[in-house]
Structure formats: structure tokens, C-alpha cells
Amino acid sequence: MRRSRGSNTPRSRSFNTPSPAETALRYLLLLFVLLLVVGPFLWQLSTSLKGPTEDVWSATPHFLPDHPTVDNYLKVADTIPVWTYAANSLVVAGIAIFGNVVGCTLAGYALAKLRFRGVRLVFGLLLATLVLPGEATVVSQYVTVRSLGLADTLTGVALPGALSMLNVLLMRTAFAAVPPELEQAALVDGANVRQRLWHIGLPNVRGMLSVIVIFTFIGAWDDFLWPLIVLNDPQKYTLTVGLQYLNGTFSANPRLIAAGTMIAFLPIVVVFAVCQRFFFKGVEEGAVKG
Amino acid sequence: MTHRRWFTPWLLAGPALIWLAVFNLWPAANTVILSFTNAKPLGGGRFTGLDNYQRAFSDDQLADALLNSVIYLLICLPLLTVLPLLLALLVQRRLPGITFFRTAFYTPVVASAVVVALIWGWALNDRGLINGVLRQTGLADSPVPFLTDRWLLLLSAIALTTWKGLGYYMVIYLSALANVGRELHEAAAVDGAGALRRFLHVTLPGVRPTMVLVSVLISVSSLRVFSELYVLSNGTGGPGGRDMSVVMLIQMYSRGFTGHLGYASALSLLLFLITLGPMLLLTRLNRKAA
Numbered sequence: 001m002r003r004s005r006g007s008n009t010p011r012s013r014s015f016n017t018p019s020p021a022e023t024a025l026r027y028l029l030l031l032f033v034l035l036l037v038v039g040p041f042l043w044q045l046s047t048s049l050k051g052p053t054e055d056v057w058s059a060t061p062h063f064l065p066d067h068p069t070v071d072n073y074l075k076v077a078d079t080i081p082v083w084t085y086a087a088n089s090l091v092v093a094g095i096a097i098f099g100n101v102v103g104c105t106l107a108g109y110a111l112a113k114l115r116f117r118g119v120r121l122v123f124g125l126l127l128a129t130l131v132l133p134g135e136a137t138v139v140s141q142y143v144t145v146r147s148l149g150l151a152d153t154l155t156g157v158a159l160p161g162a163l164s165m166l167n168v169l170l171m172r173t174a175f176a177a178v179p180p181e182l183e184q185a186a187l188v189d190g191a192n193v194r195q196r197l198w199h200i201g202l203p204n205v206r207g208m209l210s211v212i213v214i215f216t217f218i219g220a221w222d223d224f225l226w227p228l229i230v231l232n233d234p235q236k237y238t239l240t241v242g243l244q245y246l247n248g249t250f251s252a253n254p255r256l257i258a259a260g261t262m263i264a265f266l267p268i269v270v271v272f273a274v275c276q277r278f279f280f281k282g283v284e285e286g287a288v289k290g
Numbered sequence: 291m292t293h294r295r296w297f298t299p300w301l302l303a304g305p306a307l308i309w310l311a312v313f314n315l316w317p318a319a320n321t322v323i324l325s326f327t328n329a330k331p332l333g334g335g336r337f338t339g340l341d342n343y344q345r346a347f348s349d350d351q352l353a354d355a356l357l358n359s360v361i362y363l364l365i366c367l368p369l370l371t372v373l374p375l376l377l378a379l380l381v382q383r384r385l386p387g388i389t390f391f392r393t394a395f396y397t398p399v400v401a402s403a404v405v406v407a408l409i410w411g412w413a414l415n416d417r418g419l420i421n422g423v424l425r426q427t428g429l430a431d432s433p434v435p436f437l438t439d440r441w442l443l444l445l446s447a448i449a450l451t452t453w454k455g456l457g458y459y460m461v462i463y464l465s466a467l468a469n470v471g472r473e474l475h476e477a478a479a480v481d482g483a484g485a486l487r488r489f490l491h492v493t494l495p496g497v498r499p500t501m502v503l504v505s506v507l508i509s510v511s512s513l514r515v516f517s518e519l520y521v522l523s524n525g526t527g528g529p530g531g532r533d534m535s536v537v538m539l540i541q542m543y544s545r546g547f548t549g550h551l552g553y554a555s556a557l558s559l560l561l562f563l564i565t566l567g568p569m570l571l572l573t574r575l576n577r578k579a580a
Contacts, residue, residue, distance in 0.1 A: 018383065029380055030391050037456070038394050041401070043419075044409050099305075107306030116299040122307065129314045131569055134512050135537045136562040139544050140320035143329070144312065163309035193293045193302075220400035224517045225537065229544050240404040247408055248524050254412055261405045270520045272400045274392045 021219035025131045041265065048072050048258035056254050072259035076246070079256060082263055084235065086243035089264075092158040092238055093220040093226070099162030101209065108171025108205075109197050113183065123172075130164040135225065142229050152232045161220060167212050175201055207278060214275045218268060239264045318334075321562075324555035331549040342556035352557070354532045355539055358519075359564075362448055362512040362535075369452050370508045371501055374459035379493070381460070382467050392464075396457040403454065403517035410450050411437065411522050441530045447518040455511075459504050470496035502575055509568035513561065516541065526531060536561045 020025070043063070049064040049072070076082050111119060122175050139162050142151070150156030182200050191199070202209075224240040231237055237245060243260050272279075293299065300307075325342055329335035346352055381392050398406060413419045414436035424430040436446045470493060478488045514535040519527070527534040527542075534542070536557060543554035 023385065026385060027381065030385075033377065033380070034394055035451075037398060040413065041397065044412075086576050091456070103305040103309065106302040106304075110299040110302035114299040114302070116296075119299070122303065122310075125293060125310060125315065128317075129310070131566065132314070132318055133562065133565050134563070135516065136558040137314075137317040139540060139551055139558050140317040140324055141313065142544060143320060143324065143551065144317055152371055160309075162315040163306055163313075165306075165310060165314060168306050193298050196537065202534065218400050220401075222404075224402065224404050224520075225541060229541060230481070240402050243404055243408060244521055244525070248410070257408060257412065261408050265401055265405045268400050268402070269397060272397070272547060273393060276389075276396075278391065280392060290360050 028038055044258045045262055047255060048241055048262045050255055052255070072255045073263070076259045076263075080246045080260070081235065082239075082242065082260055084144055085237050085239045086263060088154055088236060089221050089239040091154050093217050095155070095158035095214055096161050096220040097216050100164055100167050100212055103163040104167040104171045104212065105202070105205075105209070107168045109175050109201055111168070111172040112175035113201070114193070126165050126169055129173045138226060141226075145230060152236065153231060154236060156230045156250045157227045157238065158220070160226070164216070167216070170212060173206065174205040210275065210278045214271065214279065217271060221268060319557045321558050325559050327552045331545060331551060331553040332547070338552065342553045345553060346556055346560065351531060351534060352536070352539060355534045355536045358444055358533065358535060359513050361444060362451070362515060363509055365448050365510050366452055366455075366512045368507055370455050370459055371505050373452075374378075374456050374504070375463045375497065375501070377456060377460040378463035382464060395460060398454045399457040401454075404521055406454050406520035407450060407518050410446070414446055415467075437522055438529060440529050440532050443523060443533045447515070447522055447533070450518045450522070451512065451515060455508070459508070462504055463500060464485055466497045466500035467493070485559055499579065502572065505569045506572040510565045513565050538563075
């Protein structure tokens with residue numbers, strides 16, 4: 001927020017400093033929402049650590065496991081190849097991140113910094129793709145992937161999202177914000193396009209690039225509808241599809257399902273917790289407009 | 291900026307242009323083409339004129355899905371327009387530890403809808419936590435059929451979508467609040483305006499454009515619902531398959547021996563046209579504001 005330490009006039013300080021009662025009320029509300037929002041995840045984590053003798057169904061369940069065990073994480077792998085699924089999800093996310101970082105950087109730079117015929121048409125077409133909901137094209141997307149011979153493959157899952165038009169537009173915006181004077185100086189020194197992109201462009205768009213990496217990872221890791229349509233072979237499932245498969249087949253043991261959901265959930269939380277400062281920095285500057 | 295070779299920009303934008311053509315423009319066009327054929331997941335694809343559209347008109351399941359979408363929208367829209375704004379006001383003030391709360395409130399957003407639906411599906415189960423609590427407190431004698439009743443299942447999915455969306459729209463509001471003039475707030479406070487009046491006369495007008503944007507985003511996303519309904523109903527679409535969304539129908543018709551890609555494409559086109567409504571409304575409102 002911009003209620004920063006900078007403005008230290010007495011009046012703004014008194015306006016800023018809430019009364020102890022207000023602060024207490026705020027924390028109370030914050031904790032209440034925290035319980036509501038994070039509680040279900042913690043409860044699931046706890047269930048995944050409970051042994052077979054512990055009751056997970058009772059109306060007043062013990063929140064903490066009496067005999068914490070990682071057995072469920074080992075056993076879920078006997079039921080479905082959960083680590084293969086995790087690896088599959090990782091492969092899909094890896095392809096998507098690579099494609100978006102390279103492809104969107106190059107295209108974003110060209111659109112923002114190089115003048116060429118047709119640049120406005122390309123920009124217009126990119127914008128037009130944004131009104132198209134992804135769900136409305138999954139069918140024809142599937143037909144395309146199938147005709148490329150990639151139905152029921154992880155490449156087929158990863159390929160359509162490996163270069164997102166939204167990310168091209170975001171990189172274009174990021175490059176456009178780099179002051180042209182920087183490049184002009186390099187141009188005088190005889191730098192070519194590759195050198196200017198590498199030495200002047202890239203260092204100035206690292207923030208946007210990291211946001212794209214985080215959200216491409218989250219998007220690919222969490223995706224459900226598209227891999228569900230492309231994949232048939234249970235060995236090739238990604239984690240989300242595999243979890244739904246587990247739920248449908250062996251709904252009897254909630255401890256195993258809990259362990260499975262945690263395998264899908266924890267990497268995302270770690271990635272987001274580590275990277276959240278990039279994200280919220282943009283928010284505080286009023287940069288996220290939806 | 292200058293570049294020595296005329297094709298440099300095309301080289302840089304090349305991959306993005308290929309993806310634009312193959313995975314965005316062509317699928318959009320192909321959806322229209324396919325919708326006039328009887329293409330099946332396992333071959334076929336004869337031109338059948340308006341057959342698919344005629345079929346859509348008399349499809350009871352589609353009528354149910356559209357009704358579900360309307361209910362989804364009517365409930366999600368007010369809840370997700372107001373609650374995240376209140377949440378944003380709660381986490382706006384820089385109290386110690388506020389970054390932790392902001393990050394925590396965003397976790398349901400980064401979690402996969404499958405993970406979230408599995409957790410809630412278990413809690414809403416006949417023997418689950420929520421029914422257990424209801425029975426212990428004497429609010430219900432027999433288990434409430436949250437997941438097996440046509441309307442309760444829909445409401446459960448709506449609750450889940452709302453819960454998962456809180457953090458997402460909170461961040462958008464947080465970004466907007468950062469841009470609402472602090473000076474105005476102070477001036478109003480000096481003039482003796484209480485917290486409620488400051489909210490009504492300073493904050494609310496300041497975030498009104500964002501509220502419009504948020505409600506459009508909510509409308510579009512409640513028309514695109516898939517994972518919540520799919521996982522909560524275990525892929526069945528509830529009793530009699532009446533708890534489906536349009537996207538669930540698209541998924542259903544895009545697979546297997548009973549699949550019908552032509553009909554799924556007609557439904558996709560329908561989905562696109564429906565989501566266009568809120569977006570056109572937004573551009574209209576924006577133009578009026580400007």
C-alpha cells in the first residue's frame with residue numbers, strides 16, 4: 001500500500017495508526033478468514049498423515065494425527081502410479097515454461113521494439129484471441145493435436161499452451177516500458193538486435209518474466225480439462241487426471257486420497273510461497289488490473 | 291529501432307505466429323466448420339448442415355446445463371463482487387504479518403480445482419465432516435445429500451467456486467485500492483466522516499470501475515465452470531446427469547465411442563457466444579464512462 005513510511009506528517013500518522021481495539025478486531029477477522037481458507041488444506045494434510053487405526057470420519061476428528069506416518073504416501077503409489085503422474089505433470093509444465101519464456105520473449109521484443117509491416121495486424125489478432133475462452137476451443141484443439149499424431153501423448157498436452165498469446169502481449173508491454181534511450185545508446189555503439197535484446201531488453205523485463213514462469217507452472221500443473229480430453233492411457237495421466245481417477249476407483253480410503261491431493265498441492269504452495277513477493281509487489285504498485 | 295535484415299522481426303515473432311495460427315486462429319475457425327459436420331472421435335466428418343444446432347434445440351441436458359449456468363451466475367455474481375472487496379479492505383492496512391495473510395488467502399486460487407474439489411467432496415460426503423457436525427449439533431437427523439441431490443450438488447459446487455475465487459478477486463481489488471487517492475480519505479476524515487461514510491463516498495466510487503470489471507470476469511468464469519462439477523459428481527454430472535455445465539457437455543461429447551465432435555463444436559460455439567455477452571457489456575460500459 002502507499003500508506004508508506006514516507007509520509008510522516010503528524011496528521012497522517014494519527015490517521016494511519018489504528019486504535020488497539022481496531023487492530024485487535026482486524027486480527028480476529030484475519031484469523032477467522034485464515035481458518036476458513038487454509039483450514040481445509042491443513043485438515044487434508046493431517047488426514048494424509050494419519051495411520052490406519054485412526055478414525056478419519058468421526059464428527060469431532062482429532063486435528064493432529066495421534067501416530068503420524070508417511071505410510072499413506074507410499075501406499076498411494078501402490079494404488080496409482082502417483083510419482084509417474086507427478087513426473088508427467090512436471091514434463092508438461094517444463095515444456096510450457098520453456099516455450100513461453102523463449103517464444104514470448106522473442107515475439108514480445110519484436111512487437112515492442114522493431115518496426116515492420118504487419119505489426120499492427122499481428123497485434124490485433126493477438127488481442128482478438130483473448131476473448132476466446134479456452135474451453136470453447138478444446139474440441140477443435142483436440143482435432144488439431146490428433147491430426148499432428150499427438151493424441152494421447154504428453155507433448156500433445158503441452159503443445160497448445162507452450163506459447164500463450166496473453167504472455168506475448170504481457171512481454172510486449174514489458175519491453176515497451178524499457179526507455180528507448182537505452183537502446184539508442186547501444187545502437188550508436190553498433191549493437192545488433194541480438195545484443196540489444198540480450199543486454200538491454202532482458203535485464204529490464206525480469207520481473208514480468210518471473211511472473212510468467214510462476215503462472216505458467218501453476219496453470220500447467222493445475223490444468224484438468226485439456227489433459228482429460230487428450231489422454232487415454234492411464235500411464236500417461238497428469239496428476240490432476242490421475243487424482244480424479246483415484247477418487248473414482250478407490251474412494252474407500254480417504255487417507256490415500258488425502259496423500260494424493262497433498263502431492264499435487266504442496267509443490268504449488270512451495271512455488272507460490274517462494275515467489276509471492278514478485279507477485280504482490282506488482283499488486284501494491286497497482287499493476288494488476290485483472 | 292532499426293534492424294539490418296528485413297526478416298529479423300519475422301524470425302523473432304515466428305514461433306508465436308505459428309502458435310497463433312495453429313493453436314488459436316485455426317481452432318477457432320475449425321470449431322465453426324466442425325459444428326456443421328458429424329465428426330466423431332474415431333473418424334467421420336460428413337457435412338450435415340444444421341443438424342447439430344437442431345439437436346441442441348431439443349437437448350434437455352443442454353437446457354439443464356444452461357439453467358445451471360444462470361443459477362451459478364446469479365449466486366456467484368453478488369457474492370464474489372462484494373466479499374473479495376471486504377477482504378481486500380481487511381488486508382489493505384499494513385499490519386505486522388499482513389503479507390502472510392495475503393499469501394494464505396490466495397492459496398485456494400493457486401491450488402488445482404481438482405484438489406480443492408476432492409477436499410470439499412470428502413467434507414460434504416454423507417459420512418464427511420460437515421454432515422458429522424450437523425448431526426452432532428442436532429441440526430440434521432439424517433445425512434444431508436450434498437453430493438447426491440440435484441440442487442444441493444449445484445449449490446455445493448457454487449460454494450466451492452466462491453470459496454476458491456475469493457483470493458483472486460481480492461488481489462484485483464487490492465490493486466485498485468492502491469490507486470484510490472489517500473488524500474481524499476484523509477480529507478474526508480478531517481471533515482468528520484466516519485468509516486462507513488468514507489467507505490460509501492470515497493472507497494466505493496474509487497473502485498467502481500474495478501467492480502464492473504470483476505463482475506464481468508465472474509460472469510464469464512461462471513459460464514466456464516467445469517472441474518468443480520465434474521469432480522464433485524465424480525464425472526457423472528449428478529443424478530440423471532442434470533448437474534452438468536455446458537463445458538461438461540463439451541467434454542462428454544469429445545470422448546469415446548459415444549462422442550460427437552460435431553455436436554461438441556456446436557456447443558463450443560454456443561459457449562463462446564454466451565461468454566461474449568458480458569464482455570460486450572463491459573466495452574459498452576467502459577465507453578460510456580470514457
